[in-house]
Ligand SMILES: [Fe+2]
């Protein structure tokens with residue numbers, strides 16, 4: 541598909557009115573919609589990326605123009621991301637890909653202590669207790685020691701010479717430093733807040749509701765450990781916290797799909813094939829949440845990537861084990877985690893509403909909510925309360941609101957899987973969503989007959 545290219549000047553420093561006027565110009569003098577080539581979205585200027593002080597605009601399938609967050613702050617780029625690499629690309633072999641990633645991350649590991657990303661984390665999350673100060677001071681010494689060792693190995697030519705992470709050419713100013721606009725958006729993103737105490741209050745309110753089902757003690761303990769770890773490691777860093785949460789949150793869906801595949805391969809159980817489809821749609825949804833957090837800079841620190849990706853592997857196998865023993869245990873655990881995610885996003889949206897409304901959505905959110913595979917999106921809504929959700933996506937506020945609503949859908953589906961009512965939900969959804977197409981002149985059968993035939 542060929543994309544037309546155009547640019548809008550960076551409008552962050554301009555008043556909102558000017559920004560609106562610019563969009564009206566792009567949409568046409570009388571506000572008419574831009575023509576679209578088939579049912580496809582367009583990201584204007586996507587061929588060579590935004591230049592200095594210029595940002596992309598997105599043309600939705602309905603022809604309306606949307607602002608896009610000017611820059612992508614993610615660590616990954618190209619084939620490490622969806623919508624940046626080619627569609628359906630085949631990866632290299634395991635060892636070649638692993639080696640490539642190891643080299644990339646090893647350099648980032650060295651940079652993490654040579655240019656001390658840990659002090660940045662400490663500034664965002666300063667220790668408040670005696671124990672916290674003690675461990676921060678010990679950590680500082682370890683980082684200093686590793687940096688000195690790295691310098692020494694470099695001097696002995698054991699390791700190659702290390703340079704700071706360069707600012708990508710398309711976003712750097714003439715002095716090679718980060719462009720002002722990019723810094724401004726980044727500082728606005730870093731200014732977003734999340735109060736853990738208020739998240740726990742929401743959690744307590746949910747626990748007091750009549751629908752709450754107490755999980756077995758070992759599941760509860762594992763869940764509390766996960767939440768406690770998130771609170772401690774990511775205080776003052778909500779976007780990194782969300783990135784960690786999304787990295788692990790999609791693992792259960794991989795686990796369920798793996799187990800259902802195994803049962804089908806062994807010839808034990810095929811009735812779960814429908815479930816596989818739903819779990820894939822849920823995983824696809826989580827993948828987009830993850831990429832949204834990446835585009836906002838959630839994966840910039842080496843230490844966060846290391847922790848989240850290793851936790852994800854551990855989490856995957858734990859859920860496989862739970863599912864193998866009792867699917868109900870596995871679904872209960874997911875129900876807890878999804879509930880926590882809902883509370884966290886709801887609280888984040890409530891605390892940062894004005895700041896979020898002042899920022900446009902990232903490209904990946906527009907691709908997913910405005911132009912994505914709506915068949916897969918509809919698969920998420922298993923309980924039939926709102927089978928055709930079509931959320932808006934005009935600002936970062938809408939994006940986080942949508943994510944919170946998606947998490948709510950995940951909770952409902954996990955509850956329905958845990959108590960096996962998903963079977964009835966799916967049957968009802970099938971009956972209500974499909975208008976039968978009858979041959980000309982045929983008489984419709986009654987619903988009773990239809991059920992019998994079925
Ligand atoms: Fe999510």
Ligand SMILES: [Fe+2]
Pocket residue numbers: 789826878881946947950
């Ligand atoms: Fe989720």
